[in-house]
Amino acid sequence: MNKALIFLLMMTLSILLSSQALAKSFGAGLSLKQSTPLSTILANPDAYVDKKVQIDGIIIDVCERRGCWLYISGDKPFGKIRVKVIDGKIVFPLEARGKQGKVEGVIEKFVLSKQQVIQREKHYADERGEKFDPATVKSGETVYQLRGLGAEIAGL
Amino acid sequence: MNWRKWNYAIHRDLGFLCIGLTLIYALSGIAVNHIADWNPNYVIERVEAQIDPLPSGVINPIIIPQILQQLGELNGHENAFQPDPDNLWIYVEKRMIRVHLPSGSVKHERVKRRPFWYPLNFLHLNHPKKAWTWVADVYAGALFLLAISGMLMISKKTGLKTRGLVLTLAGIALPLLFLMVYY
Numbered sequence A: 001m002n003k004a005l006i007f008l009l010m011m012t013l014s015i016l017l018s019s020q021a022l023a024k025s026f027g028a029g030l031s032l033k034q035s036t037p038l039s040t041i042l043a044n045p046d047a048y049v050d051k052k053v054q055i056d057g058i059i060i061d062v063c064e065r066r067g068c069w070l071y072i073s074g075d076k077p078f079g080k081i082r083v084k085v086i087d088g089k090i091v092f093p094l095e096a097r098g099k100q101g102k103v104e105g106v107i108e109k110f111v112l113s114k115q116q117v118i119q120r121e122k123h124y125a126d127e128r129g130e131k132f133d134p135a136t137v138k139s140g141e142t143v144y145q146l147r148g149l150g151a152e153i154a155g156l
Numbered sequence B: 001m002n003w004r005k006w007n008y009a010i011h012r013d014l015g016f017l018c019i020g021l022t023l024i025y026a027l028s029g030i031a032v033n034h035i036a037d038w039n040p041n042y043v044i045e046r047v048e049a050q051i052d053p054l055p056s057g058v059i060n061p062i063i064i065p066q067i068l069q070q071l072g073e074l075n076g077h078e079n080a081f082q083p084d085p086d087n088l089w090i091y092v093e094k095r096m097i098r099v100h101l102p103s104g105s106v107k108h109e110r111v112k113r114r115p116f117w118y119p120l121n122f123l124h125l126n127h128p129k130k131a132w133t134w135v136a137d138v139y140a141g142a143l144f145l146l147a148i149s150g151m152l153m154i155s156k157k158t159g160l161k162t163r164g165l166v167l168t169l170a171g172i173a174l175p176l177l178f179l180m181v182y183y
Helices: A002-021 A038-043 A114-128 B003-033 B063-070 B117-124 B130-152 B163-182
Strands: A024-027 A052-062 A069-073 A080-084 A100-112 A141-153 B042-050 B079-084 B087-092 B095-100 B105-113
Touching: A038 A052, A038 A080, A052 A080, A052 A141, A052 B079, A052 B087, A069 A100, A100 A114, B003 B117, B003 B130, B063 B087, B063 B095
Parallel strands: A080 A141
Antiparallel strands: A024 A141, A052 A069, A052 A100, A069 A080, A100 A141, B042 B105, B079 B087, B087 B095, B095 B105
C-alpha cells in the first residue's frame, strides 16, 4: 500500500516538474513546422498579408488587463510585431513577458489615420498609467500585425 | 411523490450544488465588470529609479549586468530587448525594467497575481477551457432549471398570481428596458 502511494506521488511530482519545463501551449498551439524570421516578413510585409506564419522570439510585452495581445521580438534590433487574439479565446499571462516563445497566426494590414494612432497610443498609455501627449503623433500609420491563432511559451 | 415535491427537491438540491459556483461567478463578475477601473488579475507595482545616462543605439549586452548592478539587482536577467535606439527593456524574474538610455530614467514593474481574485477570474472567464467548458455549461443548465423550478414553487399567497408575478415581471422587464434604451 505504502509503496503504491510513494509510486503515485513520484509519478505526480515528475509530471508536475516536466510540465513546468515544457513550453505552455495557448489556443490552437503550433501547426507550422518552421518559423519565418520577422525581418523577412517586415522586409516585404504585403507579400505575407493573409498568410499564416510562425514567429520565434522574446515575448516583450503583454496586455495587462485582458491578456488579449502581446508583442514578440524579431531577429534583428528593434524588430517587433503585435499579436492580437480574440478576447477570451486566448489569454496570455502577464508573466509571459521576457520569456522565449513561438506564435502562429495570420498577418493583417491596417491603415490607421492620425486620429486612430492617437486613440491607440492613449489607450496604451492609460493601461500603463502613464501620461500621453497627442502632439507626439505626427501622422497616420500602416500597421502590420499577427492575428494570433496559437502559441507556445517556454518557462511558464 | 407528486410533481411539486419533485420540483421542490430539484430546486433545493440544485441550489446547494450551485452555491460554490454561484459565489465564484458572482464575485468574479463584479471584479471583471469594472476592469476599466482596476486590474482584477494582477497587482503591478511601478517604481522609478535613475542610473547614469547611456548613449543611444544598439547596446552591447555586456552593459546589462552593469545597469542591473546600479539598480541593486542581484539576479541575472532572463532576456532583454530594445524597442528603439533610446530604450532598453530588461526582464528579471517576473519583473520588467524599462530604461531610457539618454536620460538614465528607469521604470521598474513588478507583477504579482492577486491571490484571491486571479483564480476566481481564471475560472469565470474559462481560461482552463477543456473540461471546465462542460462544467460551466452544466452550471448554466442548472441555473436555468433553478429559475424554472423556482417559478413553479407557487404557494397561493406568494405565488405567481401576487408578489411572485410582480417580481418575475420586474426581473424580465429590467433587461428589456436596457435593451430598449441602449440597443
